[in-house]
Amino acid sequence: MRLRNLLLKRLLQLLAVSWGVGTLTFLLMRALPGDMAYRIAAGRYGMDAVDSDAAALVREELGLDQGAWSTYWSWLGDLLQWNLGNSLVSGQPVSESLWHMLGHSLLLAGAGILLAALIAIPLGLASAYHGGWLNRILLTLSTGMRALPVFVIGLLAVVVFALELNLLPVAGFGTPAHLVLPALTLGLSLAAIANRVVHTEAERVFNAPFYEFAQTKGLSAWQAFLRHGVRNMSVPVVAFFGVQLITVVEGVVMIESLFSWPGIGHGLAHAIFARDIPLIQGAALMMGILFVLLNTLVDLACYWLDPRGGQLA
Amino acid sequence: MKLSYLSTSQISTSQISTSRLCGAVLLLLLCVYAFATPLLSAQDAASQNLSQILSLPDGNSWFGTDHFGRDMWVRLADALRLSLSMAALCVLTSAVIGVTLGILAATGPSWVDRTLDGVTTLILALPGLVLVLIFAAIVPGSFWMLYVAISLIQWIEYFRVTRAITQRIARSPEVQSSRLMGFGAFYLFRRHYWPAIAPQLVTLASFGAASAILMMASLGFVYVGIQPPLAELGLMIVEHFPYYSDAPWLLAQPLIALALVVLSCHLLGGKKAS
Numbered sequence: 001m002r003l004r005n006l007l008l009k010r011l012l013q014l015l016a017v018s019w020g021v022g023t024l025t026f027l028l029m030r031a032l033p034g035d036m037a038y039r040i041a042a043g044r045y046g047m048d049a050v051d052s053d054a055a056a057l058v059r060e061e062l063g064l065d066q067g068a069w070s071t072y073w074s075w076l077g078d079l080l081q082w083n084l085g086n087s088l089v090s091g092q093p094v095s096e097s098l099w100h101m102l103g104h105s106l107l108l109a110g111a112g113i114l115l116a117a118l119i120a121i122p123l124g125l126a127s128a129y130h131g132g133w134l135n136r137i138l139l140t141l142s143t144g145m146r147a148l149p150v151f152v153i154g155l156l157a158v159v160v161f162a163l164e165l166n167l168l169p170v171a172g173f174g175t176p177a178h179l180v181l182p183a184l185t186l187g188l189s190l191a192a193i194a195n196r197v198v199h200t201e202a203e204r205v206f207n208a209p210f211y212e213f214a215q216t217k218g219l220s221a222w223q224a225f226l227r228h229g230v231r232n233m234s235v236p237v238v239a240f241f242g243v244q245l246i247t248v249v250e251g252v253v254m255i256e257s258l259f260s261w262p263g264i265g266h267g268l269a270h271a272i273f274a275r276d277i278p279l280i281q282g283a284a285l286m287m288g289i290l291f292v293l294l295n296t297l298v299d300l301a302c303y304w305l306d307p308r309g310g311q312l313a
Numbered sequence: 314m315k316l317s318y319l320s321t322s323q324i325s326t327s328q329i330s331t332s333r334l335c336g337a338v339l340l341l342l343l344c345v346y347a348f349a350t351p352l353l354s355a356q357d358a359a360s361q362n363l364s365q366i367l368s369l370p371d372g373n374s375w376f377g378t379d380h381f382g383r384d385m386w387v388r389l390a391d392a393l394r395l396s397l398s399m400a401a402l403c404v405l406t407s408a409v410i411g412v413t414l415g416i417l418a419a420t421g422p423s424w425v426d427r428t429l430d431g432v433t434t435l436i437l438a439l440p441g442l443v444l445v446l447i448f449a450a451i452v453p454g455s456f457w458m459l460y461v462a463i464s465l466i467q468w469i470e471y472f473r474v475t476r477a478i479t480q481r482i483a484r485s486p487e488v489q490s491s492r493l494m495g496f497g498a499f500y501l502f503r504r505h506y507w508p509a510i511a512p513q514l515v516t517l518a519s520f521g522a523a524s525a526i527l528m529m530a531s532l533g534f535v536y537v538g539i540q541p542p543l544a545e546l547g548l549m550i551v552e553h554f555p556y557y558s559d560a561p562w563l564l565a566q567p568l569i570a571l572a573l574v575v576l577s578c579h580l581l582g583g584k585k586a587s
Contacts, residue, residue, distance in 0.1 A: 012431075013438035020439060024447045147576035149527045151534050152568055155550065159557065250442040250531075257535045268443070269535040272450040284447055288439045 003303055010296045017288035022079045025281035026072055040275070084285075085278040087271075094282035097267070102286060104173065105263030109252055111179055112186025119191040124198025128206060138195060145192035150247075151254045154185040158258075173261055182259045186251050190244060197240045201233045208232075235306040242298035249291050264290075336519070336580025343574055347397055350390035357387065370562070379553065379563055389570055392544040396574060399460060399529050400522035406464040408518060411471025416506060418472070419479035420498070426476075433469050441466040442531060449532055454540035459532065463525050471517055478509050519582030523575045530571055546571045 041054040078085065084094040127135040145153070161168045161181060169178050205211055206229075214224040253265030260266065264283050271279035370377045377385050418426040436444070448462035449455075482488055488505050496504075526546075532538030533547025541548060549567040557564050 009434060013434055016435040017438045020435065021447070024444075024451070028447065028451045143579065144576070147572050147579055149530060149571065149575070151531065151547075152550070152571065155554070155568070163557065246440050249440040253442055253446070254531055254534065268446060269537065272446055272537045273535075275450070280447065280450060284439070284443050287443050291440050292438055 021284045084282045101264045111183035115187030116190035120194035124195040128202035150189040150251045154258045339577035347393035388544040396526045400525045403525040404518045407468035411468040415472045415475025523578035
């Protein structure tokens, strides 16, 4: 029952994303100052090459000569049919370039999350188990790291690994070496918070009566951890990951722009800069849909880990 | 047993308040620097001096000059002032809206609660930065558009916390009896709800301010936020990056300033409300 409500809510969010992005980008097109068609044509062909013929062509193509409401409805109608139009700059279908970008973004996000897990889980567990100076150092490091926006972490990584040590390429894509710095940046910024969550949860479980009893009844430390620790710790950690998803998505936008990684975030920032409205709409829509879908996955994971159906994120 | 419990809790509260105090002092210093510099300095953030670019800090320009020979001491103060003003405006707006709606949702008729829940679900469906990016695209380089967009996202946090607290308190015996005695809504707010909400607000506001500053710097960094020649922290970081090998201190300044502001807000906020 709870699960059904939750999925319904996520479905509602999916619709809301489509409507919200569609409406905002529609407003965006209407808000272009001056003659819209002329401005868009100028964006497409360059300021010097534009003339009234080109503007007329654009006006016809985008239906700018019709009333606001009818344009709005047909805009939303197109959106629902996943007809995202062509990029104003390159002229290619938006949905095609979106699929291309999606692969790159998912690769980056996946690598970043994996790296974050590899960093945060051992550190969090160690600091909960050991405590003392290790905990103190990690707390200070995490606090400092959290004060740095993700693009600053990336910039520092570029300065250290690419410019000073010459180990890795500054930006771009293609070889595995290009993935290292962006993924490391994302991983570090996620791990800065995640290791504290793992620490708190691990400490809670280690001090819980049931855990103490598991050891008293004769299980070894390792057995107690595997049988009674892991699952109890993982529910809040996974739920927290749902909260952190927003950091992932925002981090991906910033990191892709910084490293010229050809993903959706990079596409979005570029489209905004070039005022390429169909691409803005497509990229924002894709990020929104991805966000909702990932949230749904986290919900399902929490449900599976804790069938009691406790507090879901 | 009891004694040891007391002493540890005392230590932990004093530790928290020390870090909060540090944050407050740091933030205050940054505010004084940002807001007093234009009053005290005769320099102007936009005036260029191309014969003296990328100069090291000296007696004349305390933080050196940038790639157009503009005085960094003044420019950094300008950028900080912009960020701090944005943060203050966003915090104020979203706190007022969030607390008001939160109390309405918790105490008003149930359709208000359902409607507001729907609205928050709607807004939270899109990652905040993406929403702000689209808003920034509508009117490029506009301070006020950024303000609207950031506030639109941030009120939700205040709303949720206020609603949760008020819901809990509204069912408590003391509020019930106050109500039975015939006290009005405003009295209930002042006497019961506000004292419970207020301590949480400091934490929320600090983290909200930090995220507003980060948001604005992020937009400047991808070049769709505040436009040059205005000084903005994220924008300065991009502008100075090409000169990294010639003038690393120039790149370091906005980076350190940004980190300091955000750190001071995080410290002031203390432990995030759990």
